[in-house]
Amino acid sequence: MESLKYLLELNMVVIENGKIKQEVLRVDKEIARGAEAYIYKGSFLGIPCIIKLRTQKSYRHPVLDSKIIRDRTIREAKIIISARRIGIKAPAVLFVDPDLGVLVLEYIKGRLLKDLLKNLDDEEACKIASTAGSYAALLHTNGIVHGDLTTSNMIYTDHGLFLVDFGLSDYSNDLEDLGVDVHLFLRSLESTLWRRASMLYECFLKGYQEIIGKDQAFKVKEKVREIRLRGRYIAERRMRS
Amino acid sequence: MIVLGIESTAHTFGVGIVKDEKPYILADARAEYVPREGIHPREAARFFAEHAASVINKALKQANVDFKDIDGIAIALGPGMGPCLRIGATIARFLASYYDKKLIPVNHAxxxxxxxxxxxxxxxxxxxxxxxxxxxxxxxxxxxxxxFGETLDIALGNLLDTFAREVGLAPPYIVGSLHVVDKCAEDGKKFINLPYVVKGQDVSFSGLLTAALRAVRKGTKLNDVCLTLREIAYTMVVEVAERALAHTGKNEVMLVGGVAASPILREKFEKMVRYHNAKLYVVPPKFAVDNGVMIAWTGLLGLKHGVSVNIENSIIRQRWRIDEVDITWRA
Structure with missing residues (x-):
């Protein structure tokens, strides 16, 4: 029971005079399991949180295993912080333990864009899709690609639209990577909102173009066309959270 | 139904004859061009032209069939090296036209x-x-x-072979069914720092090759470089396969191709699939490398579902991607 061992290690408490004085991190339940990590729901200093635990892989050399887990945990945390700094709403990073491969993020309560868009009228849906587009452009102009930019990774809350799961994100200015982000968004629209997909894609592009500029937006759009013609399946979902 | 298939995309000129009932494979004849260093496409093509007739005759004899028994000529039109592809394509077009058989285009991958x-x-x-x-x-x-993932630059086999050649471990590349880099890694102890590059679903090996060669030039123990290089390269591939497995929800993994023969790589895959309750299949070396049988067999599947091409349209495609082909026999 590898995962159980981890769970016990994850629960952190402050003990004073033999009594639990404060619960630092509490793990409640597993909510998803991907190729790379387990996802739990819990609380951190009383704040509802998501705990992402990158797992050891027996097929990796132990030195490589620790390095990969460490590097990726740090990278994900760093990118989330960069994204927040440039004005994108993303979950706050509450705690990072690179050696254990633990990332604790603020739990975002709201509705997945995937579900929400179905129930909104055209005008409201368009406005949100356009915000999603401006987020994508903000990331891209700052040299970041999300890597899994789908409507399942966007949560609409009382405080606006949040972007989550930066697990596949990276630093890149490569047109191909930007194209993949936009392509993934379009495909996620098509898989659930086929009736309004092209309308919402236009809204997304409008928001995208406003930030990134007409020339670059055109280039990315062309790239998306090319990617789609290739018929490739890229950067599919690894985990649901 | 009987189909004769011709493979001539790289270093092997292979002719296979297959039937749509047991024992399926009637003939498997090959001539392999063995280069001193990398493949020289024109030299390979010349070798193919010289050996084609004898390989075809050998296959017909093995199968004990005549052209009158054959329903179609399958040809690998790509992907591969132009000069090599042209030899096979020319022969296949001739056979199809002379004996009035269907010509079946096959994607090598x-x-x-x-x-x-x-x-x-x-x-x-x-x-x-x-x-x-x-x-x-x-x-x-x-x-x-x-x-679901591919290399952005060089192939895994190319990485291992080039490294081995540059540091003087090869040729030959395979000794006692083990790649010389795997062999050299056996005495490696220290894991050194080399780049691990997985971008989204894709892998990139060229930076790893450069860094490994640089480490050797700087005097790092060769065994340690071999160990690190092969650990990183194999792990990258296993990781991308694991993502594809998790995403598609399938429960089988199949290894194919010359590099799939590596026992070290296989062991890593065994560990990965166990974790996902999936099963690992490894194509035996004889059919994991290039051969004519696979072209004939795929041609047969295609022909049964109406796949064929007019001679004037049977152009070779050096960069024919696997995901451009409709798999009509599985739809």
Whole structure:
């Protein structure tokens, strides 16, 4: 029971005079399991949180295993912080333990864009899709690609639209990577909102173009066309959270 | 139904003859061009032209059939090296036209998958295709073999061979069924720092090659570089395959291609699939490398579903991607 061992290690408490004085991190339940990590729901200093635990892989050399887990945990945390700094709403990073491969993020309560868009009228849906587009452009102009930019990774809350799961994100200015982000968004629209997909894609592009500029937006759009013609399946979902 | 297939995409000129009932494979004849260093396409093509007739005759004799018994001529029109592809294509067009047979276009990569399915009995696997010139993770989704990951630059086999050659370990590249880099890694102890590059679903090996060669030049113990290089390279491929497996929800993984023979790589895959309760299939070396049987077999599957091409349209395609081919026989 590898995962159980981890769970016990994850629960952190402050003990004073033999009594639990404060619960630092509490793990409640597993909510998803991907190729790379387990996802739990819990609380951190009383704040509802998501705990992402990158797992050891027996097929990796132990030195490589620790390095990969460490590097990726740090990278994900760093990118989330960069994204927040440039004005994108993303979950706050509450705690990072690179050696254990633990990332604790603020739990975002709201509705997945995937579900929400179905129930909104055209005008409201368009406005949100356009915000999603401006987020994508903000990331891209700052040299970041999300890597899994789908409507399942966007949560609409009382405080606006949040972007989550930066697990596949990276630093890149490569047109191909930007194209993949936009392509993934379009495909996620098509898989659930086929009736309004092209309308919402236009809204997304409008928001995208406003930030990134007409020339670059055109280039990315062309790239998306090319990617789609290739018929490739890229950067599919690894985990649901 | 009997189909004769011709493979001539790289270093092997192969002719296979297959039937749509047991024992399926009637003939498997090959002539392999063995280069001193990398493949020189023109030299390979010349070698093919010289050996084609005898290989075809050998196959016909093995199968004990005549052209009158054959229903179609399958030809690998790509992907591969132009000069090599042209020899096979020219011969196939001639045979189809002279004996009035259907000409069946076959994608070499699709053929690797199909022969693998025939000999391993896997039904719907995530396919890991690793050879000197290819590194791709594919799986059947919606009528095609979709690419779930591939190399952005050089192939895994190319990485190992080039490294081995540059540091003086090769040729020969394979000694006692083990690649010389695997062999050299056995005495490696220290894991050094070399780049691990997985971008999204794709892998990149060129930076790893450069860094490994630089480490050797700087005097790092060769065994340690070999160990690190092969650990990183193999792990990258296993990781991308694992993502494809988790995403598609399939429960089989099939290894195909010359590099798939590595016992070290296989062990890593065994560990990975166990974790996902999936089953690993490894295509035996004889059919994991380039051969004519796989072209014939895929041609037969195609012909049964009406796939054929007019001679004037049977152009070779050096960069024919596996995900451009409709897999009509699985739809």
């Amino acid at each position: 699709v053929a690797h998958v199909e022969i693998g399915l025939l000999v391993t009995k896997a039904t719907d696997p995530v396919v890991v295709y690793l050879s000197g010139g290819n590194t791709a993770i594919v799986a059947y989704v919606d009528g095609r073999y979709r690419v």
